[in-house]
Amino acid sequence: QVQLVESGGGLVQAGGSLRLSCAASGRTVSSYAMGWFRQAPGKERECVSAITLSGGRTYYRDSVKGRLIISRDNGKNTMYLQMNSLKPEDTAVYYCAAKKVANWDRTLYTRDSGYDYWGQGTQVTVSS
DSSP states (O other): OOEEEEEOOEEEETTOOEEEEEEEESSOGGGEEEEEEEEOTTSOOEEEEEEOTTSOOEEEOGGGTTTEEEEEEGGGTEEEEEEOSOOGGGOEEEEEEEEEOOTTOOOOOOSGGGOSEEOOOEEEEEEO
16 A cells, blocks of 8 residues: 655745655555646536656646646656646646556556545645
């Protein structure tokens, strides 16, 4: 089993930047595909970005393309989400998630039902 802990959220003005981190413990994340999700009040949870276990392929939802960058450091058991040019509509609780996959798996998992493990979430608030 793997435990995930997000950090790096906070309050930022529109146009600002934040860097979220997702630290894993219990198992090495090198066997896991991973993703970032967010949920705003009154809305469904949505996939913001996803990354394959090797980091060779990435996914971004259209509304964040060009502003967010997902990355992972398997040696540090950590995934990151660099968030630039933030907008008020980015305000949400951000969650990281992990899915155990085979080492040949290059799938990008973008549905929350596909993930096995979740962090507790970190709040991101963007003021206008």
